[in-house]
Amino acid sequence: MSDFMDKAKDMADKHDKQVDQGMDKAGDMADKRTGGKYDEQIDKGVDAAQARTGEGDTSPR
Template sequence: MSDFMDKAKDMADKHDKQVDQGLDKAGEAADQRTGGKYDEQTDKAVDMAQARTGEGDQDR
């Protein structure tokens, strides 16, 4: 399992901008499904996930 995680992290590091865009889209989808009820928590979770992949948020 460790080998899989290493490969996944490597892939995320190499494609950081695409990963960040995917996380943004996932956050937007969650906001739409909940009617924005958890917008603040969703934004915080997306920001935390982006900080853990590559060099952080590449869309800003």
Template structure:
């Protein structure tokens, strides 16, 4: 399992911008599905996830 996690981390490091964009889209979809009720919490979670993935932070 650790080999899989290492490969996943390497992939996220190499494609940080795409990972961050995917997280942003997922957050937008979650916001739509909840009618905006939890936008503050969703945004916080997306931002935290974006800062923990990849070598560079692509957060807008």
């Protein structure tokens, strides 16, 4: 399992911009499905996840 995690981390590091964009899209979808009720919490979660991948958040806000 650790080999899989190492490969996943390497992939996230190499494609940080795409990972960040995917997280933004997932956050937007969650926001839409909850009717914006948890917008602030979703944004905080997306920001925290983006900071942990690759070089950090690459998406402009």
